Amino acid sequence: MQLESLYQEIILDHYKHPHGRGLRDPDATGARVAEAHHVNPTCGDEVTVRVATDGEVLHDVSYDGMGCSISQASASVLHELLVGRGAGDAFRVHEAFVELMSGRGQVTPDEDVLGDGVAFAGVARYPARVKCALLPWMAFKDAAARAGVGVSPTEVEA
Amino acid sequence: MTSIAIPPGMPQYDDVPRYDVAKVRADFPILDREVNGHRLVYLDSANTSHKPRQVLDVLGEHYAMHNANVSRSVHTLGTEATEAYEGARAKIAAFINAPSVDEVVFTKNSTEAINIVAYAFSNASLRPDADPRFRLGPGDEVVISEMEHHSNIVPWQLLCERTGATLRWFPVTDQGRLDESGLQDLVTERTKIVSLVHMSNILGTVNATSRITARVREVGALLLLDCSQSVPHMPMDVVDHDADFVVFTGHKMCGPTGIGVLWGRGELLAAMPPVLGGGSMIETVTMARSTFAAPPARFEAGTPPIAEAVALGAAVDYLAGIGMRAVQWHEKELTAYALDALATVPGLRIFGPTVPVGRGGTISFALGDIHPHDVGQVLDSLGVQVRVGHHCAKPVCTRFGVPAMTRASFYLYTTTGEIDALVAGLEQVRKVFE
Numbered sequence: 025m026q027l028e029s030l031y032q033e034i035i036l037d038h039y040k041h042p043h044g045r046g047l048r049d050p051d052a053t054g055a056r057v058a059e060a061h062h063v064n065p066t067c068g069d070e071v072t073v074r075v076a077t078d079g080e081v082l083h084d085v086s087y088d089g090m091g092c093s094i095s096q097a098s099a100s101v102l103h104e105l106l107v108g109r110g111a112g113d114a115f116r117v118h119e120a121f122v123e124l125m126s127g128r129g130q131v132t133p134d135e136d137v138l139g140d141g142v143a144f145a146g147v148a149r150y151p152a153r154v155k156c157a158l159l160p161w162m163a164f165k166d167a168a169a170r171a172g173v174g175v176s177p178t179e180v181e182a
Numbered sequence: 183m184t185s186i187a188i189p190p191g192m193p194q195y196d197d198v199p200r201y202d203v204a205k206v207r208a209d210f211p212i213l214d215r216e217v218n219g220h221r222l223v224y225l226d227s228a229n230t231s232h233k234p235r236q237v238l239d240v241l242g243e244h245y246a247m248h249n250a251n252v253s254r255s256v257h258t259l260g261t262e263a264t265e266a267y268e269g270a271r272a273k274i275a276a277f278i279n280a281p282s283v284d285e286v287v288f289t290k291n292s293t294e295a296i297n298i299v300a301y302a303f304s305n306a307s308l309r310p311d312a313d314p315r316f317r318l319g320p321g322d323e324v325v326i327s328e329m330e331h332h333s334n335i336v337p338w339q340l341l342c343e344r345t346g347a348t349l350r351w352f353p354v355t356d357q358g359r360l361d362e363s364g365l366q367d368l369v370t371e372r373t374k375i376v377s378l379v380h381m382s383n384i385l386g387t388v389n390a391t392s393r394i395t396a397r398v399r400e401v402g403a404l405l406l407l408d409c410s411q412s413v414p415h416m417p418m419d420v421v422d423h424d425a426d427f428v429v430f431t432g433h434k435m436c437g438p439t440g441i442g443v444l445w446g447r448g449e450l451l452a453a454m455p456p457v458l459g460g461g462s463m464i465e466t467v468t469m470a471r472s473t474f475a476a477p478p479a480r481f482e483a484g485t486p487p488i489a490e491a492v493a494l495g496a497a498v499d500y501l502a503g504i505g506m507r508a509v510q511w512h513e514k515e516l517t518a519y520a521l522d523a524l525a526t527v528p529g530l531r532i533f534g535p536t537v538p539v540g541r542g543g544t545i546s547f548a549l550g551d552i553h554p555h556d557v558g559q560v561l562d563s564l565g566v567q568v569r570v571g572h573h574c575a576k577p578v579c580t581r582f583g584v585p586a587m588t589r590a591s592f593y594l595y596t597t598t599g600e601i602d603a604l605v606a607g608l609e610q611v612r613k614v615f616e
Contacts (some may be wrong), residue, residue: 068586093553094556
């Protein structure tokens, strides 16, 4: 296995220059705000993701945490991909990312849906690191559910 | 290189016990394999050690030729299996200088061994007629340290929750040593047991226990030493250490997984109520009640890990054949070499003692602010296997203000060439992330 397939330039860029890092209070009054704190008990990585929404659009997805390059870059990509999206749209991106990470490297990602997230295709071949990449996405899912927007697959299907 | 002449009559440099590392390496089949296109560089022996052919052969041979249940059969195979199992117990007793073979209780691992003691306290606390040394309640105290593995923290937290006793602990100094300055106030007449790690699995610190032992004796408490990281790497004499309980695990000392040891003073084991109930641990059973076998059987309910115990006996033979003094010396030299070598890596910070005194061959570090997961991943791509994470010692990570550490750990088969490979690998890590 080649290390470059794991540490794509895009991932290292997001790690060294994270987008939208830091937990923010919403600008708009009346927005629903909720957050979730997730930890990876095996390595001690942690991330807090905060979602601000009016129930239709995700006005902000902010985050803070400490962890490895994969988890931190993944949070940066999450922010970039989901801010300003409609909840349903965000769910489709979330589902595509989870599918990519669960695919053991056999899933071809759609750049139109996942943007910089396609760089994580190589991570899916490293089972020990999949959890790192998914950590902010799982925290986002919980935060969004707490903010009243159903982005988890089960809630959307229901 | 300057050489210093040691005055005649003093121990000379070559007097130290030595062995042929290349010959030892040839005993470990796994050391021949490649990882990601590179020669395997295994620096994770504190996590689990590799197994020499001598141990693997005994494991296979037991199942192939002597397989039967122990302590219950009159047939030949059962007798052979029982003799092999009890023979292994005797080898382990000799290895740690236990005064009696019956003081060696086979467990699954160190974690189970510590839990047996903790649950014995728990069970005794429910019985008014139990030995008062094992009875715990509000006002009583259990003392551990901040450098414990989770296996020597959580069982005592749970015990204190069940009994209302209070958990207290020794702090750790900035240098990664046990802070004994508060010993007199920490270990008092309220203390029922002190459970302390002998060698830290994360800092590498080897604790000098004599002052603590003296204080424990003064206040009439009990002392358990978690020797998971020390018994594999240095000579252990339980009499000399004057502990009440010593625990260790087989897989870190060239043995298989699934087998560990609780050594306890015979008189104390005899005073302890059983923990797991079942076959083999009884004296007699009626429908209403049971009486229990003497130790060690009292604490070995059910069919034990027989082949694993026999193979651990073979591991002890293997280590004793090389000599634990020689193993200890080899690792001391490696540790001195590694501490010097790691000091040359820019931005590297060692957690724990930075001199090869009072420490073993387990070195944790940070490389700048690069996350240990990333350090470990790049090293793995070069065949270098280190452990990353909190090492089941989260309080130590918290103490030093980091979420995780990278750890390199050595054993009798480790070479200075492998330490060089680590240092070269760390240079590669810096290139990727800085």
